[in-house]
Amino acid sequence: MDKRYNTYNKFLKDKFGVKVHKLIIDAGFSCPNRDGTISSDGCIFCDEVGSFGSTHSNKLSIKEQILEGIEILPKRFKAQKYIAYFQAFSNTYKPASELERIYNEAFVDDRIVGISIGTRPDCIDKEKIKIISKLKFPQIELGLQSIHNDTLKLINRGHDFDCFLRAYEMIKEAGINVCVHTIFGLPNENRSMMIETIEKLAELKIDGIKFHMLTVLRGSKLAQYADRIDAMSEEDYCNLVCDSLEILPPTTTIQRLPGSGLKSELISPLWIEHKFHTTNLIDKIMIQRNSFQGSKYQAR
Ligand code: SF4
Structure with a gap:
């Protein structure tokens, strides 16, 4: 079924001619919000694997992790092309002099068609951006979560919205594709605040x-307050995602709808385990509304 939003899968298929699979890499990076540089506590939702959401281990080298992926995925999915996804912790949090070698280790052969690097806005600078800009089809995934500084403080992000904006502008100036991470249901945020975050990203x-x-x-700060958290229902979340899709420009690629954590570590909400059910509900709501991504987008 054709989606009513601009999926990243389709974007990649149009660009490379086949479905492109992401190979998740744990390159052994740390995070200044966990190693004591900014804080030792981390963001309140971060677990011990740095929101890794995978069972991979950095006991394998980057090259070994890639080779393992391109050995297994063709058997399961007839996969042919891949993006190396540096996901765990903050993947620019090393001196610039070391980064080039680390990222290039992922390009084992021509089947690796690009690289995606997840990081924090305060772990990037012009020198690092220049290194990344020279890689094949680079993308930076920038954690923001909310534009509201009170929320960022409450969740112990260790940076404010201006810091995000500075990093975002530097990366865009270098012509690199940026994917922004947001979280709905953060403490003290109401629906209007969440929509304000999306409106700013649309702008x-x-x-x-x-x-x-x-x-x-389990293992996150938030787990200590689990019984006091009034999690959003699946239906409310899906409606909020649909509202957001309508506000965003049609060109923005949708790279993830429901987030997913390691099932064994999940305390709540339990509906998040059924990723396909949530995606189907979002699709259904968009059809019921007879709506499309960008239907309420206002270019400025
Ligand atoms: S920035 Fe990422 S890795 Fe660092 S504490 Fe926050 S969620 Fe965890």
Whole structure:
């Protein structure tokens, strides 16, 4: 079924001619919000694997992780092309002099058609951006979560919205594709505040977005308050995602609708385990509304 929003899968298929699979890499990076540089506590939702959401381990080298992926995925999915996704923790949090070698290790052969690097806005600078800009089909995934500084403080992000804007502008100046991560259901945020975050991202005309629902994972700070968290229902979340899709520009690629954590670590909300059910509900609501991504987008 054709989607009523601009999926990243379709964007990649149009660009490379076949479905492109992401190979998740744990390159052994850390995070200044966990190693004591900014804080030792981390963001309140972050678990011990740095919101890795995978069973991979950095005991394998980057090259070994890639080779393992391109050995397994063709058997399961007839996969042919891949993007190396540096996901765990903050993947620019090393001196610039080391980064080039680290990223290039992922390009084992021509089947690796691009690279996606997840990081924090305060872990990037012009020198690092220049290194990334020279890689094949680079994308930076930038954690924001909310534009509201009170929320960012409450969730212990360790940076404010201006910091995000500075990083975003530097990356865009270098011509690199940026995918922004947001979270719905953060403490003290009402629906209007969540929509304000999406409206601001629409104004920036971001290249891509990953929507997440706040999840309580074992090992996170949030787990201590699990019984006090009034999690959003699946229906409310899906309606909010549909409202957001309508506001975003049609060009923004939708890279994730429901977030997903490691099932074994999940405390709440339990509906997040059924990713396909949530995606189907979003599709159904868009059809019921007879709506499309960008139907309420206002170019500025
Ligand atoms: S920035 Fe990412 S890795 Fe660092 S504490 Fe926050 S969620 Fe965890």
